[in-house]
Amino acid sequence: MHMDFNSGYTMTIDGKACGTQGGLDVVNPATGDVFASAPAATAADLDEAVAAAHAALPAWKALPITARRELLIAAANAIKANADDLAHLFVREQGRPFEAARQEILFGSIWLKSVARQELPVEVVEDTPARRVEVHHEPLGVVCAIVPWNFPFLLAIWKIAPALLTGNTMVLKPSPFTPLCALKLGELWRDILPPGVFNVLCGGDELGPLMTAHAGFAKISFTGSTATGKRVMESAAKDLKRVTLELGGNDVAIVMPDVDVDQVAAEIFHGAFYNSAQVCVATKRLYIHDDIYDALRDRLHALALDATVGDGAEAGSQFGPVQNAPLHRRLLALIAEARAEGLTLLTGKAVPEGGGYFVPLTLVDNPPETARVVAEEAFGPVLPLLRFSDLDDVIRRANDSDYGLAGAVWSKDIEQAVSIAKRLDTGNVWINQNLQNTPAIPFAGRKQSGLGVENGVEGLKSFTQMKSIFIPKVQEEAA
Numbered sequence: 001m002h003m004d005f006n007s008g009y010t011m012t013i014d015g016k017a018c019g020t021q022g023g024l025d026v027v028n029p030a031t032g033d034v035f036a037s038a039p040a041a042t043a044a045d046l047d048e049a050v051a052a053a054h055a056a057l058p059a060w061k062a063l064p065i066t067a068r069r070e071l072l073i074a075a076a077n078a079i080k081a082n083a084d085d086l087a088h089l090f091v092r093e094q095g096r097p098f099e100a101a102r103q104e105i106l107f108g109s110i111w112l113k114s115v116a117r118q119e120l121p122v123e124v125v126e127d128t129p130a131r132r133v134e135v136h137h138e139p140l141g142v143v144c145a146i147v148p149w150n151f152p153f154l155l156a157i158w159k160i161a162p163a164l165l166t167g168n169t170m171v172l173k174p175s176p177f178t179p180l181c182a183l184k185l186g187e188l189w190r191d192i193l194p195p196g197v198f199n200v201l202c203g204g205d206e207l208g209p210l211m212t213a214h215a216g217f218a219k220i221s222f223t224g225s226t227a228t229g230k231r232v233m234e235s236a237a238k239d240l241k242r243v244t245l246e247l248g249g250n251d252v253a254i255v256m257p258d259v260d261v262d263q264v265a266a267e268i269f270h271g272a273f274y275n276s277a278q279v280c281v282a283t284k285r286l287y288i289h290d291d292i293y294d295a296l297r298d299r300l301h302a303l304a305l306d307a308t309v310g311d312g313a314e315a316g317s318q319f320g321p322v323q324n325a326p327l328h329r330r331l332l333a334l335i336a337e338a339r340a341e342g343l344t345l346l347t348g349k350a351v352p353e354g355g356g357y358f359v360p361l362t363l364v365d366n367p368p369e370t371a372r373v374v375a376e377e378a379f380g381p382v383l384p385l386l387r388f389s390d391l392d393d394v395i396r397r398a399n400d401s402d403y404g405l406a407g408a409v410w411s412k413d414i415e416q417a418v419s420i421a422k423r424l425d426t427g428n429v430w431i432n433q434n435l436q437n438t439p440a441i442p443f444a445g446r447k448q449s450g451l452g453v454e455n456g457v458e459g460l461k462s463f464t465q466m467k468s469i470f471i472p473k474v475q476e477e478a479a
């Protein structure tokens with residue numbers, strides 16, 4: 001069967017199409033024009049999706065893990081087989097250039113397959129002549145997964161894969177800005193997964209709070225901003241739903257004086273501007289040692305002047321627009337404010353004019369720490385470069401943030417880099433690399449960057465309830 005990816009966007013409830021189009025306009029960020037319309041779920045749709053997930057739960061969790069694994073591998077293969085169509089749709093709703101969009105789709109398929117092969121065996125924590133104590137990991141129930149628009153596909157997979165493998169059923173809610181690939185994923189899997197196991201709803205701003213308040217969910221797995229994460233946790237507290245929160249960051253990279261500037265500049269640039277800097281773990285404050293500050297600044301500026309920002313659907317675009325109008329307005333205001341404050345801005349190549357949400361790649365030359373462009377998560381291509389000369393001082397400045405998501409250290413001296421990494425109050429630190437993640441590596445934000453863990457065995461466990469079973473051996477001995 002060949003699916004139509006250019007129209008017919010429906011939600012998936014109980015393995016069936018649901019919702020008429022017309023509730024939610026979807027805008028192409030490269031033009032600012034509405035190009036598709038998606039349904040907006042009602043409270044009744046939500047009740048129906050949760051009921052379907054509950055109805056599917058007993059049979060799904062009773063399956064041996066090997067059977068769930070096979071179904072998830074089939075689901076991953078379906079993504080791969082439709083990667084080009086999904087990637088074209090991704091470009092239109094998210095804005096990213098095609099090849100990078102395709103990478104996210106394919107990576108999603110690989111990620112799903114890889115998680116599907118993970119194991120969560122029963123652990124034996126005591127084994128004495130008197131008894132054996134086993135820890136079992138049981139599914140929590142029906143999971144609510146809420147994702148943002150910056151990596152709308154992969155971040156959904158980060159939740160779907162562990163939730164379903166461990167025997168939960170679920171309802172996924174994509175961002176209202178990027179609902180289409182998630183809706184098509186639901187459609188793609190209608191004939192692969194049993195009805196009710198994977199439901200997809202979309203809607204406007206009211207849908208998220210309705211979901212987090214719904215008594216039918218056992219867990220909320222949320223990725224988005226810190227402000228929304230706090231609301232999610234508050235709502236979940238009413239019936240003590242389990243929560244995992246992956247939130248914002250204002251990540252630092254610290255560049256030591258021994259680096260080869262020409263060698264590291266392109267990678268540092270990539271770590272700051274990939275996906276037009278709309279990455280939770282992008283470098284958002286770049287601390288450069290005084291000895292190499294001017295050289296690296298000039299090199300980064302040259303890269304910005306070289307980079308083409310344009311419609312992701314056009315060949316040659318290396319960076320797309322930012323994803324939505326509110327973010328676009330906020331970034332332009334941030335740049336205007338920096339200019340008004342007399343800060344020095346080093347701007348990249350001119351961006352297309354018209355209704356698209358384009359922002360020129362922008363470096364801010366050594367602003368004060370108190371400038372908004374340093375203190376806040378820009379979540380767009382505006383990068384402050386900050387001079388330092390003293391290591392203790394730069395570590396203090398790096399840690400002086402409510403966030404603690406990730407960070408990077410660039411140095412030839414790996415031993416010193418590791419010692420710096422240990423002093424950063426973040427959940428991840430990369431040394432001489434950037435933006436790396438695999439399904440086996442736990443990802444956990446510190447401070448107001450998150451709560452709980454995604455990925456790795458810990459991530460898998462976060463979709464389960466531990467149960468310790470005490471088994472006496474007395475009868476065995478008597479026999």
Ligand code: NAD
Pocket residue numbers: 146147148149150151155173174175176204205207208209212223224225226227228229231232245246247248249279280281377379405445449450
């Ligand atoms: P957002 O918080 O505005 O929205 C995220 C999701 O939450 C969307 O689906 C939205 O519809 C939904 N939502 C909004 N209000 C809600 C409510 N009251 N209750 C429940 N759900 C609600 O975030 P965004 O602008 O879509 O994403 C950008 C933010 O996400 C950035 O701060 C970025 O750093 C963060 N992020 C974090 C990670 C991570 O893994 N830590 C990954 C990607 C993005």
